Amino acid sequence: MDKEKYIISQFKSKFIGDDGAVIGDLVYSKDIFIEDTHFKKGWLSLFEIGRKAIIINISDAIVMNAVPKYALLGLLIPKSMSLNDIKELKNGIKFACEKYGVEIIGGDTVSSKLLGVSVSIISYSKNPIFRNPKKGELLAFTGSLGGSLKGLRALQRGAKISKNSRFRDVKLRDKFFYKTAKFIKSAMDISDGLASDLPKFVGNKDIKFLKNLDKFEFLSGEEYEILFSFDKKDKFRVINEANKARVKLTIFGEVVNGRYKTKSRSWHF
Amino acid sequence: MDKEKYIISQFKSKFIGDDGAVIGDLVYSKDIFIEDTHFKKGWLSLFEIGRKAIIINISDAIVMNAVPKYALLGLLIPKSMSLNDIKELKNGIKFACEKYGVEIIGGDTVSSKLLGVSVSIISYSKNPIFRNPKKGELLAFTGSLGGSLKGLRALQRGAKISKNSRFRDVKLRDKFFYKTAKFIKSAMDISDGLASDLPKFVGNKDIKFLKNLDKFEFLSGEEYEILFSFDKKDKFRVINEANKARVKLTIFGEVVNGRYKTKSRSWHF
Known part of the structure; x- marks a missing residue:
């Protein structure tokens, strides 16, 4: 997305430009997963939406050679969702978090017309791996x-x-x-x-x-x-x-x- | 929001329940700011939306007695927004970040029907202050x-x-x-x-x-x-x-x- 490239170019930081930002032995990454952009109603169950939102975030940590540890969870919840619906979504989130040993330490929940999950992951790495392969590799x-x-x-x-x-x-x-x-x-x-x-x-x-x-x-x-x-x-x-x-x-x-x-x-x- | 209370109750963690999660001398907080929930089209300029999205996040850090340092920026950008529009939004984000010494270290940009800004702030505190006043205070x-x-x-x-x-x-x-x-x-x-x-x-x-x-x-x-x-x-x-x-x-x-x-x-x- 050209807009994303533009935005990245506007926030110059030595930390930007990889799957995660490495500060000391901590790695920070963020991915948003939202209705009508990443899925349409009915394509995924709520469990699958919750699970995928976490898994795609953990993916960023893994490819940095980092072990994901904590997550901040941002939820956009349509008013039409019942507590049971939310439970299904939560079960998917929890399933993925438990599978990879990630603890939700905080977040924000807002009501919204679109269902969405915005996750920030905090990971540890002693030897982070970046992009940019060298000639000959x-x-x-x-x-x-x-x-x-x-x-x-x-x-x-x-x-x-x-x-x-x-x-x-x-x-x-x-x-x-x-x-x-x-x-x-x-x-x-x-x-x-x-x-x-x-x-x-x-x-x-x-x-x-x-x-x-x-x-x-x-x-x-x-x-x-x-x-x-x-x-x-x-x-x-x-x-x-x-x-x-x-x-x-x-x-x-x-x-x-x-x-x-x-x-x-x-x-x- | 009852749904938020329910969600919080579902993710049991000793870190949850304050304005930010304290881990060592780092404090993590997250707030989402999104169209039709926090503002309607025309109520705020794009500059004001960017500025407010960051300021309300920095607010969480301050009341924890933490100094905000880094941010992960999640942007939901409607297709109708031009690069100039994005620039205005970015200027508001940058204005607030520079005022408070916060560096954007990464994030995610996705196109979405709704304009939204999801921010995670990483702050430092040697003496974090929590909620829960005592009797007599x-x-x-x-x-x-x-x-x-x-x-x-x-x-x-x-x-x-x-x-x-x-x-x-x-x-x-x-x-x-x-x-x-x-x-x-x-x-x-x-x-x-x-x-x-x-x-x-x-x-x-x-x-x-x-x-x-x-x-x-x-x-x-x-x-x-x-x-x-x-x-x-x-x-x-x-x-x-x-x-x-x-x-x-x-x-x-x-x-x-x-x-x-x-x-x-x-x-x-």
Whole structure:
């Protein structure tokens, strides 16, 4: 979103520009999840909305090699929601928080026409990992890309999608990532789609593609798979860790000199 | 809001229940400021919206006796907003941040049907001040209450209000508060109106009123004046600090045993 780029450019801070802001051994990140932008009524259950709102925030912490610990929870609650509805939403939030050991320490609840969840996560990291891979490093992503966009297209056509669709139930790769972190040189999560996230990731470098990727792999956002880089010499160590963690790994490129440009546009619905 | 109470009750944490969550010498607070809940189109300029969204967050830090330092900024931006509009909003945010020495370290921007600003503030405090005054302490508030509700009523009638109306331009009492903090036993900011905030402040104690307050003083929310308590023996020291800071002070009650009950309802528009 050009507006987001503009806003980021307006608040100059050495902390801005990664998945989280690192201050000492604390990492701060924030993501908003809101109706009509990230989902439409009926696409996700309230439980799924609560769970996804937390999971996509925890994703930011993981790719910084940080362990999420506390969260501030901002809720936008439509007047039409009953206490039972709120309970369902809360159950999803709690499920995700408990799964990842995150404690809600405060927040704000306001009534609003749109349902939304705004989360700030406080994490700890002794060795944070940033974006900006160096020349010569290999680029890879975890899992399979495309499922989120396929799920979204089905929902937009009015079709139903499986409960296991990535659009409804995001899977994070925390165990693989923390275990492999010693070999990982840079990382970010794929939230806007590879086509849109790659330039943010590599900055003013170019990529030599080692593999053809299809349209869905390039354009699908909200995947929350991990885009990362590592030294060539660690290639088999990284592959080995992925195999042990049963995480699919696609090594698709190498960082070279020059400036990466894409003609693809990021996906918004 | 009953729903807020319900939500708070669902996330049990020793950190929840004050204006901010204290972890070590860091204080975390969060407030959401959103269209159709806190303002309607045309009531506030975009500059005023940006400024107020930050100021009401800084208010939470001040009443905890914390110095705000960093902020995570969540923006909900309607598609209809131009880059110039965003610039005006940003100018208001920046104005408030610079006035109070707050640095934006990250955040999230999403497009949304409603304009909204969700802020998390990270502050430092060596001696945080909490709610819950003790029996025998005197209760006071800074400034004059009622102006925000009067401004709101005028706007709802379609009238114009002054740029200096408290509804448009919140004034904080940071200098007075930090200076007087050594005498202050408990504090919170008046955001929902005295009638609604007093029970949250005193918990299961009763108040002996030393002064009659009118309906506007009781019901007006979004005042961001400070409700606080102090020992009787420090009464003249507190009055002296208020005089020096040219802050109006109303000592209106004393905490006694029993359970405070109000029949007033909090104000929502």
